[in-house]
Amino acid sequence: MKDTVAVIGSVNLDILVRTLSMPERGETISGDEVYFLPGGKGANQAVSIARLGKKVNFVAKIGKDAVMGNSLKNLSHPNINLKYMIKDKKLKTGIAMVNTTGKKGNKVTWYTGANNSLTPADIKKAEAAIINSSMVLVCTELPLDTVKKAVELGIKNKKKVIVSVGALTGKKREDVMSLLKGCYLIVMNEKEGGYLSNRVISHMETGCLTGRELLAHGVENVIITMGREALLVNSKGAGVFPGYGVNVVDTIGGGDAFAGALAVALLDGKTMQDAVEYANASGAMNSTRTGAQEGMPTRAQLDKFFAGRSGLGGHYRDYSKTIKMVEKRTNRMRVNIIKMLGCSKSGHPGGSLSAIDVISTLYLHTMNVNPAKPKMEGADKFVLSKGHAAPALYAALAEAGFFPEERLWNLRKIGGGLSGHPDMKKTPGIDMTTGSLGQGLSVANGMALAAKLKGLPTRVYVMMGDGEMQEGQIWEAAMTSYHRRLDNVCAILDYNGLQIDGSIGEVKSGLEPLVEKWKAFNWNVIEIDGHNYEQIIEAFDAAKQVKGLPSIVIARTVKGKGISFMERKVEYHGVAPTQDEEARALKELGCGE
Amino acid sequence: MAKTSMRGVYGETLVKLGAKNKNIVVLDADLAKSTQTGKFGKAFPDRFFDMGIAEQDMIGTAAGFAAAGMNPFASTFAMFGSGRPWEQIRNSVAYPNLPVKIVVTHAGISVGEDGPTHQACEDISIMRSIPNMKVVAPADSVETEKIIEYLAEYYDSPVYVRLTRMTTDVIFGPDYKFTFGKGIIIRPGTDITIISTGIMIFQALEAAEILRSKNISAEVIHMPVIKPIDEKMIIASAKKTGKIVTVEEHSIIGGLGSAVAEVISEKYPVILKRVGINDTFAESGTPEALFEKYGLTGKNLAKEALNVLKTKNGK
Numbered sequence: 001m002k003d004t005v006a007v008i009g010s011v012n013l014d015i016l017v018r019t020l021s022m023p024e025r026g027e028t029i030s031g032d033e034v035y036f037l038p039g040g041k042g043a044n045q046a047v048s049i050a051r052l053g054k055k056v057n058f059v060a061k062i063g064k065d066a067v068m069g070n071s072l073k074n075l076s077h078p079n080i081n082l083k084y085m086i087k088d089k090k091l092k093t094g095i096a097m098v099n100t101t102g103k104k105g106n107k108v109t110w111y112t113g114a115n116n117s118l119t120p121a122d123i124k125k126a127e128a129a130i131i132n133s134s135m136v137l138v139c140t141e142l143p144l145d146t147v148k149k150a151v152e153l154g155i156k157n158k159k160k161v162i163v164s165v166g167a168l169t170g171k172k173r174e175d176v177m178s179l180l181k182g183c184y185l186i187v188m189n190e191k192e193g194g195y196l197s198n199r200v201i202s203h204m205e206t207g208c209l210t211g212r213e214l215l216a217h218g219v220e221n222v223i224i225t226m227g228r229e230a231l232l233v234n235s236k237g238a239g240v241f242p243g244y245g246v247n248v249v250d251t252i253g254g255g256d257a258f259a260g261a262l263a264v265a266l267l268d269g270k271t272m273q274d275a276v277e278y279a280n281a282s283g284a285m286n287s288t289r290t291g292a293q294e295g296m297p298t299r300a301q302l303d304k305f306f307a308g309r310s311g312l313g314g315h316y317r318d319y320s321k322t323i324k325m326v327e328k329r330t331n332r333m334r335v336n337i338i339k340m341l342g343c344s345k346s347g348h349p350g351g352s353l354s355a356i357d358v359i360s361t362l363y364l365h366t367m368n369v370n371p372a373k374p375k376m377e378g379a380d381k382f383v384l385s386k387g388h389a390a391p392a393l394y395a396a397l398a399e400a401g402f403f404p405e406e407r408l409w410n411l412r413k414i415g416g417g418l419s420g421h422p423d424m425k426k427t428p429g430i431d432m433t434t435g436s437l438g439q440g441l442s443v444a445n446g447m448a449l450a451a452k453l454k455g456l457p458t459r460v461y462v463m464m465g466d467g468e469m470q471e472g473q474i475w476e477a478a479m480t481s482y483h484r485r486l487d488n489v490c491a492i493l494d495y496n497g498l499q500i501d502g503s504i505g506e507v508k509s510g511l512e513p514l515v516e517k518w519k520a521f522n523w524n525v526i527e528i529d530g531h532n533y534e535q536i537i538e539a540f541d542a543a544k545q546v547k548g549l550p551s552i553v554i555a556r557t558v559k560g561k562g563i564s565f566m567e568r569k570v571e572y573h574g575v576a577p578t579q580d581e582e583a584r585a586l587k588e589l590g591c592g593e
Numbered sequence: 594m595a596k597t598s599m600r601g602v603y604g605e606t607l608v609k610l611g612a613k614n615k616n617i618v619v620l621d622a623d624l625a626k627s628t629q630t631g632k633f634g635k636a637f638p639d640r641f642f643d644m645g646i647a648e649q650d651m652i653g654t655a656a657g658f659a660a661a662g663m664n665p666f667a668s669t670f671a672m673f674g675s676g677r678p679w680e681q682i683r684n685s686v687a688y689p690n691l692p693v694k695i696v697v698t699h700a701g702i703s704v705g706e707d708g709p710t711h712q713a714c715e716d717i718s719i720m721r722s723i724p725n726m727k728v729v730a731p732a733d734s735v736e737t738e739k740i741i742e743y744l745a746e747y748y749d750s751p752v753y754v755r756l757t758r759m760t761t762d763v764i765f766g767p768d769y770k771f772t773f774g775k776g777i778i779i780r781p782g783t784d785i786t787i788i789s790t791g792i793m794i795f796q797a798l799e800a801a802e803i804l805r806s807k808n809i810s811a812e813v814i815h816m817p818v819i820k821p822i823d824e825k826m827i828i829a830s831a832k833k834t835g836k837i838v839t840v841e842e843h844s845i846i847g848g849l850g851s852a853v854a855e856v857i858s859e860k861y862p863v864i865l866k867r868v869g870i871n872d873t874f875a876e877s878g879t880p881e882a883l884f885e886k887y888g889l890t891g892k893n894l895a896k897e898a899l900n901v902l903k904t905k906n907g908k
Contacts, residue, residue: 381661424660424689432660433689439681442650446657446665453618453640453663473681476650484642 004055005263006133008150009042010115010141011060012094013067022107037291038071039096041139041166044253044292048260050079053299057081057129061118064089074293084126091117100250118142120149130157137263139164148179160184164259165192181218187259190226200512204231205497206505208238230276241276242529244284244309245317253292258283281306316534323533330360333395334562335591336408340391342582344412350572352392354496354557357531359392362461363400366540371401374429378456381431381447385440386465387421394418402429438471445477448486463492467499470508481550482522490543491552496559498570515554523552530555596760600698602734604629606741608636614745616664620644622651628668628698652678659691671700671713675720687725692748699758701842703880714870718847720753721820728820730755730791733763739771759880761792776823782812785898786830786837790816790849793840799891822852831863836901838866840894845869866901
């Protein structure tokens with residue numbers, strides 16, 4: 001009973017076709033390979049848990065048909081008890097038609113088959129499976145009455161109940177919400193979370209709103225996964241876990257690898273935070289193999305991966321010399337941001353700290369600039385459209401050698417040459433005066449057009465904020481960049497999810513989904529973790545290769561990143577640290593004074 | 594004399610300059626036919642940018658061109674080239690002092706039938722208040738040509754140039770020379786000074802004729818540059834006549850009249866009457882009918898001058 005999970009869920013055969021892109025309506029896309037692989041959330045989770053060394057009582061229903069054998073292939077595992085699985089020759093096994101593009105995600109069409117015939121009565125009959133386990137993991141790829149019964153019996157028998165949410169289409173939001181009360185943990189991705197809370201989630205800050213709503217519904221812990229990242233919300237607060245860089249083959253079953261490993265880690269008595277880190281590692285490993293179950297790691301494999309990645313640089317695929325250099329020098333910039341704001345006693349720490357990793361990478365690695373000749377013809381240009389992050393730009397310019405570091409202590413002081421917002425006439429290295437939101441992209445377009453007319457290799461980088469996307473001029477300019485096919489424009493969205501009056505979801509939720517908006521404006525869109533130097537470097541390299549389209553790097557970031565007490569706090573948007581906070585922040589950055 | 598079009602000449606001048614000056618780029622916001630920048634677009638399609646109905650983006654893009662060393666001219670109607678992107682002009686153009694030339698057409702009530710939404714009567718005021726910004730309003734097509742030629746080689750600051758929709762008579766000869774910041778005494782006089790800007794020069798001259806018939810000698814000054822305004826000329830004329838009437842196709846708040854008032858009230862106070870749009874929205878109608886109703890005629894101007902001459906505060 002201890003170390004056993006009752007997994008109540010679905011079984012499918014996944015028919016998987018790999019293509020380069022997703023077909024749109026009316027479009028046929030040819031794939032280079034087809035696979036017939038076992039799948040279904042329940043089966044995937046059972047396999048994950050079994051391979052990680054825990055026992056599973058598996059409750060599911062399948063059809064006794066030609067497909068069955070293939071679906072059950074991996075379930076024949078010594079750790080999986082199949083006694084509670086019902087085979088019905090009158091039914092067909094569920095089939096999922098999966099279109100995968102690898103890294104860029106999947107589209108699934110699902111024939112529910114026998115899964116839809118697993119009834120509450122079946123669960124009641126299988127109550128022993130629950131009684132003889134210490135935890136219940138149930139997925140919503142079943143009729144909701146059935147899920148409800150599983151949750152009820154789990155709670156009645158005093159088991160920790162985890163609900164893995166998926167395939168919500170056709171299910172009523174209220175019905176799903178009503179059965180979640182009393183659950184220990186809900187795991188879902190951003191699409192499913194968005195559906196449950198009637199909002200679009202494309203950032204963790206919006207995810208937090210959903211998380212808090214679910215807590216109010218009587219759920220103890222909420223986890224929302226978004227790509228490789230995971231958000232945990234519970235009564236202690238909220239935290240983002242960035243995940244691990246690997247060579248992604250496809251992301252099918254990634255959520256189930258996550259859920260399975262999470263259950264295992266919790267059974268082992270790990271804290272929720274540690275369990276999420278471990279689960280992230282499982283999801284990452286799974287994504288390196290084709291299909292849902294083929295890449296489910298064994299205990300030994302996952303522990304080895306996790307141990308190898310738990311130290312400094314563990315989130316990188318390749319913790320290279322370049323990354324180490326950028327990391328070290330960016331830390332110095334963070335120190336300088338805190339110090340200069342301490343000197344000026346006013347300014348914007350939150351958005352400077354969210355933006356600094358991207359700005360730093362641009363100046364230390366990506367951009368062709370010459371600090372000795374800031375106006376050099378043909379140099380790359382940078383427009384900080386979100387001009388309030390000026391401290392980040394100043395710190396980067398000083399680090400890159402455009403002016404001496406001592407000047408930073410004059411921030412916002414009369415005659416000091418470092419205005420509250422960037423001023424091209426006062427500070428060497430500033431390519432455009434900014435500060436009033438919404439205007440930078442138009443300016444970048446003008447610069448990029450000029451470069452094309454002059455035949456210069458200049459690339460123009462322009463960083464905007466997410467709140468800034470509420471300005472109409474951004475979208476006027478977005479049309480211009482596409483219309484003029486400005487492939488020498490590379491925009492960056494510092495997507496930290498917060499603006500002055502609250503999270504973007506609270507202030508004006510129509511802002512999301514931002515990724516889709518930029519795609520709809522015909523831009524080349526690259527999504528990254530804006531604090532991961534490897535991803536930042538790769539994104540800028542990839543943008544350079546794209547011809548005929550402007551690119552935008554949507555960098556999901558954390559406001560106040562790097563200073564624990566500033567992270568994800570609206571309050572630090574425009575308030576400088578006090579003397580005491582400055583000292584604490586510098587200590588966190590390893591700069592004790 | 595045949596009437597000519599300022600905006601027509603603007604377009605032709607751009608074409609002429611564009612052939613010599615490869616740094617000139619022209620932007621418009623879906624009004625290239627009306628502003629006549631389309632002529633430049635036809636001649637130099639690679640240096641012409643129709644930005645669509647997006648004036649804020651147009652100004653921002655022009656700022657980017659200027660920041661990258663190009664010589665941008667941005668055109669649309671006065672209403673949409675001053676009001677809609679005012680803040681972009683202030684922060685992305687004027688504050689960094691980028692030499693963007695904002696050349697607008699269809700200024701004032703002479704837009705006519707389109708009505709008040711299209712009749713910019715506040716643009717001089719709101720442009721004049723921005724540091725670094727210069728404001729220019731030519732009287733006819735000859736002066737327009739000279740001003741555009743001058744601005745093609747001018748990089749010291751942004752400039753706002755205000756043109757008219759309607760065709761006008763020509764007042765200047767081909768030997769006219771534009772001097773930035775200088776007024777022009779069109780007709781010397783001793784009893785009263787009439788200062789006009791833009792196309793109001795014709796009303797000013799008509800008023801001077803009416804006054805002459807009453808044995809009053811009016812000095813008529815054309816002020817093509819409202820900022821920086823020719824203080825010397827205003828003060829010299831004030832000393833001579835002691836009475837000033839200003840006339841502009843613009844609100845009396847913040848325009849030429851205000852600029853003249855600022856000069857004389859601080860340096861040489863004399864009586865002043867401002868003639869213009871009197872803190873009101875106009876309406877649809879032909880330009881002539883609107884000029885009549887809102888007092889922008891030579892007859893009304895002469896009447897206002899006579900009222901000034903009657904006041905005791907006069908010299």
